[in-house]
Amino acid sequence: MKKHILPAIKLTAMCIILFAVVYPALVFAMAQLAPNHGKGKTVEFNNKKYYSNIGQAFTEDRYFSSRPSAVDYNSAGSGGSNKGPSNKEYLQQVQVRIDTLMMKNPGLVKSQIPADLVTASGSGLDPNFSVQAAKVQVKRIAKIRNIDESKINQLIEKNTEKPLLGIFGPEKINVLKLNIALDEITKK
Known part of the structure; x- marks a missing residue:
């Protein structure tokens, strides 16, 4: 039993770190390189802000x-x-x-x-x-x-x-x- 639980705990911890920390951080960093820094494409008209990609x-x-x-x-x-x-x-x-x-x-x-x-x-x-x-x-x-x-x-x-x-x-x-x-x- 010990033989299966320890690898499962390690895999779970690794997946949590990879998918809950590393991946979101990578996506956030890539968004900062985009125009408007990942906040969507905005258009201002008549003093009102609109999102042109929605x-x-x-x-x-x-x-x-x-x-x-x-x-x-x-x-x-x-x-x-x-x-x-x-x-x-x-x-x-x-x-x-x-x-x-x-x-x-x-x-x-x-x-x-x-x-x-x-x-x-x-x-x-x-x-x-x-x-x-x-x-x-x-x-x-x-x-x-x-x-x-x-x-x-x-x-x-x-x-x-x-x-x-x-x-x-x-x-x-x-x-x-x-x-x-x-x-x-x-x-x-």
């Missing part, structure tokens, strides 16, 4: 709508809904989102709606959406803000982030940055 709720029609969140944009409770495409409650929720989007954007055809405007991401906090998600909202925003659609399309193009190294991942747009840019052009 999804924000934009519900006013004059803004681009964000990707839905399974956790109501609460970064402390990051996580998806874990409901699959055969879950009736989930399908009803997605249908409500589709209906709301079509009501807010008259003339929008259901087949034009990208999935990222009606489904939440795995974390529930995705700050980005697709270029198509932005383009289907242009008419509504142009009408409400009384600006030309071409100006908004230029804004979308300017704020589109290309895939990493040109091949990894899709093109995407940070919704917060796009909405701030939209406010800036309508101030002028």
Whole structure:
């Protein structure tokens, strides 16, 4: 028995030191080398601080709508809904989102709606959406803000982030940055 207990205690102590002390210290040290020292990417606008790497709720029609969140944009409770495409409650929720989007954007055809405007991401906090998600909202925003659609399309193009190294991942747009840019052009 002594033969098994002593190695188990040593292994436990070693794992505690490695995973509870060394690993967190290493991650903390690496974060200090990052821009903003591991505190997230912040953007200041109108004397307010926002985190650009965490999804924000934009519900006013004059803004681009964000990707839905399974956790109501609460970064402390990051996580998806874990409901699959055969879950009736989930399908009803997605249908409500589709209906709301079509009501807010008259003339929008259901087949034009990208999935990222009606489904939440795995974390529930995705700050980005697709270029198509932005383009289907242009008419509504142009009408409400009384600006030309071409100006908004230029804004979308300017704020589109290309895939990493040109091949990894899709093109995407940070919704917060796009909405701030939209406010800036309508101030002028």
